[in-house]
Amino acid sequence: xxxxxSKPKFAMYWASSCGGCEIAVLNTGLKILDVDAAFDVAFWPxxxxxxxxxxxxxxxxxxxxxxxxxxxxxDENAAMAKLLRRKSQILVAFGSCATEGCIxxxxxxxxxREVFDTAYGTVTTENPKGVRPQPETRVPEGVLHIPVFSxxxxxxxxxxxxxxxxxxxxxxxxQIAMVIDLVIQALQGKAQxxxxxxxxxxxxxxxxxxxxxxxxxxKITKFVxxxxxxxxDPNLCLLEQGIPCNGPAIxxxxxxxxxxxxxxxxxxxxxxxxxxxxxxRLITAFASVVDSNDxxxxxxxxxxxxxxxxxxxxxxxAGSLLHASRAVR
Amino acid sequence: xxxxxxxxxxIIGFTCNWCSYRAADLAGTARVKYPPNIRLIRLMCSxxxxxxxxxxxxxxxxxxxxxxxxxxxxxxYLEQNYKALRRFLLLRRTLVAMGLEPxxxxxxxxxxxxxxxxxxxxxxxxxxxxxLGPLRWGHNGxxxxxxxxxxxxxxxxxxxxx
Ligand code: SF4
Ligand code: FES
Numbered sequence: 001x002x003x004x005x006s007k008p009k010f011a012m013y014w015a016s017s018c019g020g021c022e023i024a025v026l027n028t029g030l031k032i033l034d035v036d037a038a039f040d041v042a043f044w045p046x047x048x049x050x051x052x053x054x055x056x057x058x059x060x061x062x063x064x065x066x067x068x069x070x071x072x073x074x075d076e077n078a079a080m081a082k083l084l085r086r087k088s089q090i091l092v093a094f095g096s097c098a099t100e101g102c103i104x105x106x107x108x109x110x111x112x113r114e115v116f117d118t119a120y121g122t123v124t125t126e127n128p129k130g131v132r133p134q135p136e137t138r139v140p141e142g143v144l145h146i147p148v149f150s151x152x153x154x155x156x157x158x159x160x161x162x163x164x165x166x167x168x169x170x171x172x173x174x175q176i177a178m179v180i181d182l183v184i185q186a187l188q189g190k191a192q193x194x195x196x197x198x199x200x201x202x203x204x205x206x207x208x209x210x211x212x213x214x215x216x217x218x219k220i221t222k223f224v225x226x227x228x229x230x231x232x233d234p235n236l237c238l239l240e241q242g243i244p245c246n247g248p249a250i251x252x253x254x255x256x257x258x259x260x261x262x263x264x265x266x267x268x269x270x271x272x273x274x275x276x277x278x279x280x281r282l283i284t285a286f287a288s289v290v291d292s293n294d295x296x297x298x299x300x301x302x303x304x305x306x307x308x309x310x311x312x313x314x315x316x317x318a319g320s321l322l323h324a325s326r327a328v329r
Numbered sequence: 330x331x332x333x334x335x336x337x338x339x340i341i342g343f344t345c346n347w348c349s350y351r352a353a354d355l356a357g358t359a360r361v362k363y364p365p366n367i368r369l370i371r372l373m374c375s376x377x378x379x380x381x382x383x384x385x386x387x388x389x390x391x392x393x394x395x396x397x398x399x400x401x402x403x404x405x406y407l408e409q410n411y412k413a414l415r416r417f418l419l420l421r422r423t424l425v426a427m428g429l430e431p432x433x434x435x436x437x438x439x440x441x442x443x444x445x446x447x448x449x450x451x452x453x454x455x456x457x458x459x460x461l462g463p464l465r466w467g468h469n470g471x472x473x474x475x476x477x478x479x480x481x482x483x484x485x486x487x488x489x490x491x
Contacts (some may be wrong), residue, residue: 109427275419279423280380287415291491293401293408296419307417309426321384322466 003297008064010039011055011282012094013084014046015070015077016104021095022046024170031177038184039065052080055087063087067094067181068162069170071101071318072154076147085160090183090193092200093156096169101266101318103169105153108317108324109293109309135137136291151322164194165248169315173253175201202253204273207265211247211256219291223304226264238264239289239308242304244311249281267315277321279312338458340367341386342395342451345375347405348440355444363448364455367395374398376409380420383434387424391398393433393458403414410438432457433464448487460487 011073014022026032028038035041042063043050066088072078085091096102107115119125137144156162166179179201185191192198201208215237224242238245238259247256251272258265271278286305292298305311313320344350355362372378375398383394404410415437420490425431435454438484440449 106360276381277384280384280420283380283416283419283423287419288412290415293411295414295415296469297420298415302419302422305419305422306421307426312423321381321388323388324429325426325464326464 005308007038007040007277008040008268008322009058009062010035010086010238011041011043011063011066011088012046013066013070013080015067015068015098015156016073017070017095017097017102019046020170021067021069021097024095024168025176027173028177029173029181031180034184035180038187042136043320046262055083056277060086060089063089064187065090065092067092067166068156069098071097071104072150072156072159073104073145074149078154081156081159090163091160091164092179093165093170096167096270096315098156098162099153099165099319100316101166102151102268104276105155105316105318106153106310106314108328109326111328112151116149118255123263123316153318153329155319159316163196164198164200167199167251167268167270168254170203171201175253180290184198198274199251202251202269206272207247207254207256207259207269208251210252210254211237211259211265213259216240218289221291221301223286223301227263232262239285244286245304246278246282246312246314247280248285249275259269267312270316270319278316279309279320282312283308288301336459336463338392338455338463339390339392339394340451340454340458341391342369342397343375343382344369344371344379345398345404345410346371346373348399348403351435351441352397352439352447355385355441356406356448357444359444361445361448365457367451370391374404374406376404376406378413379415383420383424387429387433387464387466390465390474392457392461392464393435394452395454396434396436397439397447398436400440403440427459429464430461432461440477441473 012025013021013176022163027174041048042058067083068081068091070077072081093099097104099200101108116132117123123205133146135146135148150280155255164217168175182191187194218240219241220242222242223244226243233241243264246258247259247265249271250265250267251269253269273279274279290298290301292301317324344353350369355409375396378396398410398411398413399405401410406434414436421431421434424434437447437450
């Protein structure tokens with residue numbers, strides 16, 4: 001990394017996430033050298049050693065660009081979101097966890113107690129005494145503190161204002177490279193940043209729009225799981241073959257990678273432009289392919305989607321209109 | 330906390346211009362009484378009902394949602410009420426998976442002549458939701474940083490013994 005000097009500062013932080021976003025950034029290949037050439041890396045736990053207190057010591061607004069990935073699962077995540085908001089000029093909600101909760105957000109279907117019972121009390125965990133981690137634990141050396149678990153996973157924007165959102169689980173590396181280029185050019189006065197609040201590094205339309213599969217008049221009498229089919233037509237729309245593809249509601253920008261490879265879109269780029277709630281949009285899309293006017297028959301066909309909440313909100317529950325199951329309340 | 334005794338459910342009703350809206354009108358002119366808990370929103374057809382409207386209503390504080398349309402075969406735009414039916418059934422499954430009691434969302438067919446029937450359906454729905462109590466979906470945990478209580482509850486169990 002370059003010597004700390006007068007270059008603009010860059011930070012990247014992970015809250016409740018898997019680390020895939022960091023890999024995607026590193027996957028930009030040589031582009032990472034451009035980041036190093038254009039920025040001083042002030043804080044990036046995965047790449048370099050720095051402490052929270054180093055960030056606290058910076059003047060407010062000292063970091064030019066912060067990519068924040070991960071959702072807000074506990075009070076440490078929330079505190080870091082607030083700290084980095086204060087220290088950053090441009091705060092980007094980076095990746096699906098930060099923008100919409102992503103897979104960790106599916107925990108919003110269960111009360112915190114169940115989340116802990118699953119994590120610390122099922123057969124895969126050796127925990128005979130039924131120990132649960134506590135916010136405070138007394139040990140001979142003193143008191144240990146661990147972050148306090150929040151009732152639900154929240155998106156970054158549900159906790160602090162963000163300047164831009166960059167969707168994807170993870171964002172595609174070529175999209176990240178484009179965004180990095182844009183920010184560098186903007187810093188050099190050669191380009192303009194998009195208006196605040198914009199979604200960056202993604203398309204404005206749907207995955208279907210980028211999908212080469214052929215659509216006819218969609219009507220099906222059965223939803224199937226892809227592995228149940230003997231063969232999948234390589235050219236025909238998956239939804240028309242009864243495979244629950246989320247393409248109709250999901251933002252493009254990935255290049256329709258999954259449907260091109262023969263797998264249904266599971267929705268990692270979040271709701272397309274203008275889609276308020278991607279579950280609602282998918283309900284409309286899926287309902288429109290069901291080939292029946294008879295309530296009993298319709299219900300039979302819909303049995304083919306055994307987990308509608310998981311199907312429609314796999315990446316988006318925390319960011320959806322309902323945010324969490326009623327069981328959480 | 331809303332006092333259960335004095336709980337007045339708020340129900341959002343989506344009506345079709347050609348049938349159920351007129352049915353509600355007819356109930357009014359005929360002085361058929363129905364509880365004032367329902368707020369009717371007129372659509373041109375039940376097929377116009379975007380499930381987003383229902384989610385917004387519930388997230389915004391409604392205790393239930395009533396969707397109404399012309400009887401099967403009588404939609405002024407031919408097949409749109411069947412579309413509404415398919416959407417409704419899938420929406421209801423999704424909402425149930427999210428922990429909603431199925432009685433809070435309802436689909437009712439009512440022709441322009443069925444003012445009495447519609448009034449009766451509304452009455453039944455209000456009574457059922459009154460019995461279920463407030464939904465309060467809007468008052469969720471999105472804004473809470475003070476999650477200590479939940480945490481303590483979630484982790485009630487043994488502390489690590491030093
Ligand atoms: S539904 Fe899926 S397979 Fe069909 S066009 Fe859209 S993205 Fe492609
Ligand atoms: S016109 Fe009434 S439901 Fe379509």
